[in-house]
Amino acid sequence: MNKDWLEKDFYASLGVSKDATADEIKKKYRKLARELHPDKNPDNPKAEEKFKEVSEAYDILSDTDKRREYDEARTMFASGGFGPGGYGAGAPGGGSYNVNMDDLFGGQGGDFSDLLGGIFNRGRGGARSPQPRRGEDLETELNLSFDDALDGVTVPLNLRTEAACDSCRGTGAKPGTMPHTCPSCGGQGQVARNAGGFAFPETCPTCRGRGQLIDDPCTACRGAGRAMKTRTVQARIPAGVKDDARIRLAGKGTPGERGGPAGDLMVNIHVAAHPLFTRKGDNITFTAPVTFSEAALGSQITVPTPRDGNVTLKIPAGTTTGKTFRVKGKGIKRKDGKQGDVLVTVEVAVPQKLSDEARVALETYAGLTEDHDPRRDLMTLAGQ
Ligand SMILES: [Zn+2]
Ligand SMILES: [Zn+2]
Structure with a gap:
């Protein structure tokens, strides 16, 4: 006999009537178990809780002996003054928990626990964990x-x-x-302990709750x-x-x-x-070096993307270093089927070695662009 039985309405847990047939109970349980199964409801503690409740209810109601004991226990408590709703949160009048057991049973606490013990040990067949x-x-x-x-x-x-x-x-x-079944608890793993006229279940000391030896x-x-x-x-x-x-x-x-x-x-x-790619949300970013002439004159450069191989990127004439170009739809695949982008930031690479011809050509270029002073506004902006 389990104290829980008095508090739990297994019929309500399964959503069946008190006179439901074994077949109805089985069908209802299977339906609920499918809906509430943790595999179907990951990260859903409510469903998990309900799943346990339904499993517990089915464990009792699907076993003819246990169901009869459960019904008897609840009927007994109901007739003991708890009203037709039974002992529990749904009991009419509420607050009937503070009932004095001696009042209820005329001070015959011993008889009361015997009564429970009788229910407890009866009809228990093979070892049930x-x-x-x-x-x-x-x-x-x-x-x-x-x-x-x-x-x-x-x-x-x-x-x-x-x-x-x-x-x-x-x-x-x-x-x-x-x-083999523990003789002290009949395989239940719990024994009734008489405390103040009321029998509380406690872990069986012989089998330490296992129900078996x-x-x-x-x-x-x-x-x-x-x-x-x-x-x-x-x-x-x-x-x-x-x-x-x-x-x-x-x-x-x-x-x-x-x-x-x-x-x-x-x-x-x-x-x-990754040695090249960095992830930013659903996008992939990386930096692509370009030459000064590619940036100044405009060009088409080939850049890699993750997995999908290379793509050609068009650099317009007059592109400044640090400008970012977007390659659509080559980024992170999302659950909804959409895909992020690849963001390519160009950076002008300055040659560390120049041939004599290249040097001459650059000096010619410098002479031709003397008018272009990129620092013209620098002092003004600094307030000097
Ligand atoms: Zn035991
Ligand atoms: Zn073993």
Whole structure:
């Protein structure tokens, strides 16, 4: 008997009536489980919470014995003065939590806990483990090349995590033997403890909540049923992922226990720097050197773009150093199908060595452009 039972309306959780057939319950559960599954609702703690609630409700209502116990427990509490709505948040009159159990049961606290104990132990067949448990979330680091980050990539990640032990297939018992139901708690993992006339459930001290006892522990896992294993997970990294991004891969964490869902895997992305390209949002930037004559006379220069090879860029006559040109649609691919641009900044490269002819030609050029003083306004602007 679980104290939760008095507070939780499993029928309401599944959205079925109290006299729903097993088939109706199963159908409703499958529909809800599909909708609420964590794989379908990544990063949605509300859906996750509801998923757990629905799973718990189904666990009870799908088991004929448990359902009968649950119904009986709730009926008993309802008839004990809690009104037809039962014991819980929906009870008419609200505030009926502060009921004195001795008043209710005429001071016969002992009888009361016996009553609960009776419900508790009845109809419990084979060993049933306690609640399913969701697997733990894991975290891992992933280094990506600049190109892989641009294009997206599926990479195998080797994870060392806990999983069911191979030797005992997770039972914890030596192969060939089986764990047996804990006699103290009947496999429930909890026992009723009488406190102030009210029976509270507490973790069974004999089996420490496992519901089962193992006489001959598995030597491989020393009875834990779990072992460290290397698993390989295929991680799909979307195109355009940024450096320092954190990607959640739902259900790729530690496998759950007793049918619980797997945890999630958080992947911390580190993108290697590129020797030429720099990323700015959805755009790629880099600097292309041009000669003075290309900038002054205008020219067509060939520049690279990531992945897509080279493009020809038209530099108009009179282009100043530092001017940026846009190559449309060659940048980062986005989820919506659009693509960023490549931004090419030109920078005039000054030759470090000149041939005699080139020097003469430049001196001729200097003589011909004496009238052009680029610093004419400098002193004025400085206020001198
Ligand atoms: Zn084992
Ligand atoms: Zn026990």
